[in-house]
Amino acid sequence: MEKAPAFRIVRWELKVLYIVVAWIVGYALADLLSRLGTPGVALEIVNTLLNLAAFAIAVRIFRGRDEAIDPPRAWWRMTAWPTLSRRLGILFAVFAAMSLLSLSLTVAGVTELPGGATIGLMIGAALQFAAFAFLYLNSAARMARLGIAKPERLRPTIRLT
Template sequence: MGREPAFRIVRWELKVLYIVVAWIVGYALIDLLDALGAPGVALEIVNTIVNLAAFALAVRIFRGRGEPIDPPRAWWRMTAWPTLSRRLGILCSVLAAMTVLGAILGALGVTALPSGVTLGLGVGTALQFGLLAFLYLNSAVHMARLGIAKPERLRPTIRLS
Protein backbone atom coordinates (compact mmCIF):
# COMPACT_ATOMS: atom_id res chain seq x y z
CA MET A 1 0.00 0.00 0.00
CA GLY A 2 1.44 3.34 -1.12
CA ARG A 3 1.41 6.65 0.63
CA GLU A 4 -1.63 8.87 0.11
CA PRO A 5 -0.94 11.85 -2.17
CA ALA A 6 -0.41 15.09 -0.28
CA PHE A 7 -3.17 17.71 -0.20
CA ARG A 8 -1.99 20.74 -2.16
CA ILE A 9 -3.60 23.89 -3.54
CA VAL A 10 -2.17 25.07 -6.86
CA ARG A 11 -4.90 27.17 -8.52
CA TRP A 12 -4.93 30.82 -7.50
CA GLU A 13 -8.73 30.87 -7.18
CA LEU A 14 -8.61 28.15 -4.54
CA LYS A 15 -5.79 29.96 -2.73
CA VAL A 16 -7.97 33.09 -2.53
CA LEU A 17 -10.90 30.96 -1.31
CA TYR A 18 -8.67 29.44 1.40
CA ILE A 19 -7.61 32.91 2.56
CA VAL A 20 -11.20 34.20 2.62
CA VAL A 21 -12.46 31.14 4.53
CA ALA A 22 -9.55 31.35 7.01
CA TRP A 23 -10.31 35.04 7.59
CA ILE A 24 -14.04 34.35 8.10
CA VAL A 25 -13.34 31.48 10.52
CA GLY A 26 -10.93 33.65 12.51
CA TYR A 27 -13.34 36.58 12.58
CA ALA A 28 -16.26 34.33 13.62
CA LEU A 29 -14.20 32.76 16.41
CA ILE A 30 -13.15 36.15 17.78
CA ASP A 31 -16.74 37.42 17.51
CA LEU A 32 -17.99 34.36 19.40
CA LEU A 33 -15.38 34.74 22.15
CA ASP A 34 -16.22 38.44 22.42
CA ALA A 35 -19.94 37.63 22.74
CA LEU A 36 -19.06 35.14 25.49
CA GLY A 37 -17.29 37.94 27.37
CA ALA A 38 -13.66 36.99 26.82
CA PRO A 39 -11.25 39.76 27.84
CA GLY A 40 -9.65 41.87 25.11
CA VAL A 41 -6.16 40.46 25.65
CA ALA A 42 -7.50 36.92 25.16
CA LEU A 43 -9.16 37.98 21.92
CA GLU A 44 -5.89 39.45 20.68
CA ILE A 45 -3.92 36.31 21.60
CA VAL A 46 -6.47 34.02 19.93
CA ASN A 47 -6.54 36.29 16.86
CA THR A 48 -2.74 36.11 16.58
CA ILE A 49 -2.68 32.32 16.97
CA VAL A 50 -5.47 31.78 14.43
CA ASN A 51 -3.85 34.10 11.85
CA LEU A 52 -0.40 32.56 12.20
CA ALA A 53 -1.82 29.03 12.10
CA ALA A 54 -3.72 29.84 8.88
CA PHE A 55 -0.49 31.20 7.34
CA ALA A 56 1.54 28.20 8.50
CA LEU A 57 -0.95 25.78 6.94
CA ALA A 58 -1.15 27.80 3.71
CA VAL A 59 2.63 27.79 3.34
CA ARG A 60 2.63 24.00 3.65
CA ILE A 61 -0.20 23.30 1.18
CA PHE A 62 0.07 26.08 -1.44
CA ARG A 63 2.18 25.26 -4.49
CA GLY A 64 3.31 27.47 -7.33
CA ARG A 65 3.11 26.55 -10.99
CA GLY A 66 6.04 24.33 -11.86
CA GLU A 67 6.82 23.58 -8.21
CA PRO A 68 6.91 19.90 -7.22
CA ILE A 69 3.54 18.94 -5.75
CA ASP A 70 4.12 15.93 -3.52
CA PRO A 71 7.32 16.52 -1.54
CA PRO A 72 6.95 18.73 1.51
CA ARG A 73 8.57 22.14 1.35
CA ALA A 74 11.67 22.91 3.37
CA TRP A 75 10.75 24.45 6.73
CA TRP A 76 12.07 27.86 5.67
CA ARG A 77 10.37 28.00 2.25
CA MET A 78 7.34 30.28 2.19
CA THR A 79 6.56 30.48 -1.55
CA ALA A 80 7.44 28.75 -4.80
CA TRP A 81 9.84 31.43 -6.07
CA PRO A 82 12.21 33.96 -4.48
CA THR A 83 10.69 36.97 -6.25
CA LEU A 84 7.27 36.35 -4.67
CA SER A 85 8.85 35.78 -1.24
CA ARG A 86 10.77 39.04 -1.56
CA ARG A 87 7.69 41.01 -2.65
CA LEU A 88 5.52 39.59 0.14
CA GLY A 89 8.32 40.24 2.64
CA ILE A 90 8.53 43.87 1.58
CA LEU A 91 4.72 44.20 1.73
CA CYS A 92 4.62 42.73 5.25
CA SER A 93 7.49 45.03 6.30
CA VAL A 94 5.58 48.08 5.09
CA LEU A 95 2.38 46.90 6.81
CA ALA A 96 4.29 46.29 10.06
CA ALA A 97 5.82 49.78 9.90
CA MET A 98 2.45 51.39 9.13
CA THR A 99 0.82 49.50 12.01
CA VAL A 100 3.55 50.57 14.45
CA LEU A 101 3.30 54.18 13.27
CA GLY A 102 -0.49 54.11 13.60
CA ALA A 103 -0.29 52.61 17.10
CA ILE A 104 2.28 55.20 18.21
CA LEU A 105 0.29 58.10 16.78
CA GLY A 106 -2.89 56.73 18.36
CA ALA A 107 -1.20 56.28 21.76
CA LEU A 108 0.11 59.85 21.60
CA GLY A 109 -3.36 61.14 20.75
CA VAL A 110 -2.24 62.54 17.40
CA THR A 111 -4.80 60.39 15.59
CA ALA A 112 -7.78 58.48 16.87
CA LEU A 113 -7.60 54.72 16.71
CA PRO A 114 -10.46 53.16 14.74
CA SER A 115 -13.40 51.87 16.76
CA GLY A 116 -12.56 48.60 18.50
CA VAL A 117 -8.81 48.93 17.92
CA THR A 118 -6.62 48.94 21.01
CA LEU A 119 -2.92 49.58 21.40
CA GLY A 120 -2.49 45.87 22.23
CA LEU A 121 -4.17 44.88 18.99
CA GLY A 122 -1.90 47.26 17.09
CA VAL A 123 1.18 45.76 18.72
CA GLY A 124 -0.06 42.21 18.04
CA THR A 125 -0.76 43.03 14.41
CA ALA A 126 2.63 44.69 13.98
CA LEU A 127 4.33 41.62 15.48
CA GLN A 128 2.41 39.34 13.10
CA PHE A 129 3.41 41.41 10.06
CA GLY A 130 6.98 41.66 11.34
CA LEU A 131 7.25 37.89 11.78
CA LEU A 132 5.78 37.26 8.33
CA ALA A 133 8.15 39.84 6.80
CA PHE A 134 11.11 38.05 8.38
CA LEU A 135 9.92 34.62 7.21
CA TYR A 136 9.22 35.76 3.64
CA LEU A 137 12.53 37.64 3.30
CA ASN A 138 14.42 34.71 4.86
CA SER A 139 12.76 32.42 2.30
CA ALA A 140 13.82 34.70 -0.56
CA VAL A 141 17.44 34.73 0.64
CA HIS A 142 17.55 30.93 1.07
CA MET A 143 16.10 30.31 -2.40
CA ALA A 144 18.50 32.80 -4.00
CA ARG A 145 21.47 31.13 -2.28
CA LEU A 146 20.33 27.72 -3.51
CA GLY A 147 19.81 29.00 -7.04
CA ILE A 148 16.06 28.39 -7.02
CA ALA A 149 14.52 30.59 -9.68
CA LYS A 150 11.21 30.72 -11.47
CA PRO A 151 11.49 29.15 -14.92
CA GLU A 152 11.04 31.66 -17.73
CA ARG A 153 8.21 29.70 -19.32
CA LEU A 154 5.94 27.63 -17.18
CA ARG A 155 3.42 26.91 -19.93
CA PRO A 156 4.20 24.97 -23.08
CA THR A 157 4.12 26.88 -26.34
CA ILE A 158 0.87 26.20 -28.19
CA ARG A 159 1.20 25.65 -31.92
CA LEU A 160 -1.83 25.79 -34.18
CA SER A 161 -0.17 24.22 -37.24
Protein backbone atom coordinates (compact mmCIF):
# COMPACT_ATOMS: atom_id res chain seq x y z
CA MET A 1 0.00 0.00 0.00
CA GLU A 2 1.37 3.39 -1.02
CA LYS A 3 1.74 6.18 1.51
CA ALA A 4 -0.48 9.25 0.99
CA PRO A 5 1.39 12.40 -0.04
CA ALA A 6 2.18 14.86 2.73
CA PHE A 7 -0.01 17.97 3.00
CA ARG A 8 2.18 21.02 2.46
CA ILE A 9 1.57 24.70 1.73
CA VAL A 10 4.15 26.30 -0.57
CA ARG A 11 2.43 29.34 -2.11
CA TRP A 12 2.65 32.49 0.00
CA GLU A 13 -0.99 33.40 -0.69
CA LEU A 14 -2.16 30.14 0.89
CA LYS A 15 0.16 30.67 3.86
CA VAL A 16 -1.44 34.08 4.47
CA LEU A 17 -4.89 32.49 4.12
CA TYR A 18 -3.96 29.83 6.70
CA ILE A 19 -2.82 32.51 9.16
CA VAL A 20 -5.98 34.62 8.64
CA VAL A 21 -8.27 31.59 9.05
CA ALA A 22 -6.40 30.46 12.19
CA TRP A 23 -6.75 33.97 13.65
CA ILE A 24 -10.49 34.09 12.83
CA VAL A 25 -11.08 30.65 14.36
CA GLY A 26 -9.22 31.68 17.52
CA TYR A 27 -11.14 34.94 17.78
CA ALA A 28 -14.50 33.21 17.17
CA LEU A 29 -13.79 30.53 19.76
CA ALA A 30 -12.69 33.10 22.35
CA ASP A 31 -15.81 35.17 21.63
CA LEU A 32 -18.05 32.11 21.96
CA LEU A 33 -16.45 31.05 25.24
CA SER A 34 -16.70 34.61 26.53
CA ARG A 35 -20.42 34.74 25.73
CA LEU A 36 -20.86 31.42 27.53
CA GLY A 37 -19.41 32.99 30.66
CA THR A 38 -16.02 31.30 30.68
CA PRO A 39 -13.66 32.87 33.25
CA GLY A 40 -10.96 35.15 31.86
CA VAL A 41 -8.07 32.91 32.94
CA ALA A 42 -9.59 29.94 31.10
CA LEU A 43 -10.10 32.11 28.02
CA GLU A 44 -6.46 33.14 28.07
CA ILE A 45 -5.29 29.54 28.45
CA VAL A 46 -7.52 28.32 25.60
CA ASN A 47 -6.42 31.23 23.40
CA THR A 48 -2.74 30.55 24.10
CA LEU A 49 -3.07 26.83 23.41
CA LEU A 50 -4.97 27.47 20.19
CA ASN A 51 -2.34 29.98 19.02
CA LEU A 52 0.47 27.55 19.81
CA ALA A 53 -1.30 24.68 18.03
CA ALA A 54 -1.93 26.78 14.90
CA PHE A 55 1.72 27.90 14.98
CA ALA A 56 3.06 24.35 15.42
CA ILE A 57 0.95 23.05 12.54
CA ALA A 58 2.01 25.93 10.28
CA VAL A 59 5.70 25.34 10.94
CA ARG A 60 5.28 21.68 9.96
CA ILE A 61 3.20 22.19 6.77
CA PHE A 62 4.64 25.42 5.32
CA ARG A 63 7.43 24.84 2.81
CA GLY A 64 9.71 27.22 0.96
CA ARG A 65 10.20 27.09 -2.76
CA ASP A 66 12.89 24.50 -3.61
CA GLU A 67 12.52 22.91 -0.16
CA ALA A 68 11.84 19.17 -0.06
CA ILE A 69 8.09 18.52 0.23
CA ASP A 70 7.72 14.95 1.47
CA PRO A 71 10.21 14.50 4.30
CA PRO A 72 9.21 16.08 7.60
CA ARG A 73 11.29 19.00 8.78
CA ALA A 74 13.73 18.59 11.61
CA TRP A 75 12.00 19.48 14.89
CA TRP A 76 14.11 22.62 15.30
CA ARG A 77 13.68 23.94 11.75
CA MET A 78 11.12 26.74 11.61
CA THR A 79 11.46 28.02 8.02
CA ALA A 80 13.02 27.02 4.73
CA TRP A 81 15.99 29.40 4.96
CA PRO A 82 18.09 30.92 7.76
CA THR A 83 17.53 34.51 6.60
CA LEU A 84 13.77 34.27 7.08
CA SER A 85 14.21 32.53 10.45
CA ARG A 86 16.56 35.30 11.59
CA ARG A 87 14.19 38.07 10.45
CA LEU A 88 11.18 36.47 12.11
CA GLY A 89 13.22 35.82 15.27
CA ILE A 90 14.19 39.49 15.45
CA LEU A 91 10.59 40.56 14.79
CA PHE A 92 9.26 38.35 17.61
CA ALA A 93 12.05 39.56 19.93
CA VAL A 94 10.95 43.15 19.27
CA PHE A 95 7.32 42.15 19.96
CA ALA A 96 8.41 40.48 23.23
CA ALA A 97 10.35 43.58 24.29
CA MET A 98 7.43 45.86 23.44
CA SER A 99 5.07 43.60 25.41
CA LEU A 100 7.38 43.63 28.42
CA LEU A 101 7.75 47.41 28.21
CA SER A 102 3.98 47.85 28.01
CA LEU A 103 3.50 45.44 30.91
CA SER A 104 6.12 47.26 32.99
CA LEU A 105 4.54 50.66 32.32
CA THR A 106 1.10 49.28 33.22
CA VAL A 107 2.31 47.70 36.46
CA ALA A 108 4.13 50.94 37.35
CA GLY A 109 0.87 52.86 36.85
CA VAL A 110 2.21 54.98 33.99
CA THR A 111 -0.27 53.59 31.46
CA GLU A 112 -3.53 51.67 31.59
CA LEU A 113 -4.32 48.28 30.16
CA PRO A 114 -5.46 48.32 26.55
CA GLY A 115 -9.18 47.67 26.11
CA GLY A 116 -10.09 44.10 27.03
CA ALA A 117 -6.56 43.14 28.08
CA THR A 118 -5.54 41.74 31.44
CA ILE A 119 -2.15 41.43 33.11
CA GLY A 120 -2.33 37.66 32.48
CA LEU A 121 -2.99 38.19 28.78
CA MET A 122 -0.06 40.59 28.51
CA ILE A 123 2.26 38.15 30.30
CA GLY A 124 1.06 35.33 28.04
CA ALA A 125 1.67 37.40 24.91
CA ALA A 126 5.16 38.38 26.05
CA LEU A 127 6.02 34.74 26.79
CA GLN A 128 4.67 33.58 23.43
CA PHE A 129 6.64 36.24 21.56
CA ALA A 130 9.80 35.38 23.50
CA ALA A 131 9.37 31.65 22.81
CA PHE A 132 8.81 32.29 19.10
CA ALA A 133 11.88 34.56 18.99
CA PHE A 134 14.00 31.84 20.59
CA LEU A 135 12.70 29.14 18.23
CA TYR A 136 13.28 31.20 15.09
CA LEU A 137 16.71 32.46 16.13
CA ASN A 138 17.76 28.92 17.13
CA SER A 139 16.55 27.69 13.73
CA ALA A 140 18.56 30.37 11.91
CA ALA A 141 21.72 29.55 13.87
CA ARG A 142 21.40 25.79 13.28
CA MET A 143 20.73 26.18 9.56
CA ALA A 144 23.71 28.52 9.20
CA ARG A 145 25.90 26.05 11.10
CA LEU A 146 24.77 23.22 8.79
CA GLY A 147 25.41 25.31 5.68
CA ILE A 148 21.74 25.49 4.66
CA ALA A 149 21.36 28.57 2.49
CA LYS A 150 18.70 30.02 0.25
CA PRO A 151 19.40 29.39 -3.43
CA GLU A 152 20.30 32.67 -5.15
CA ARG A 153 17.87 32.22 -8.03
CA LEU A 154 14.75 32.40 -5.86
CA ARG A 155 12.55 35.34 -6.72
CA PRO A 156 8.85 35.52 -6.00
CA THR A 157 6.73 35.27 -9.11
CA ILE A 158 3.74 37.53 -9.14
CA ARG A 159 0.80 36.27 -11.13
CA LEU A 160 -2.18 38.47 -11.81
CA THR A 161 -4.25 35.77 -13.49
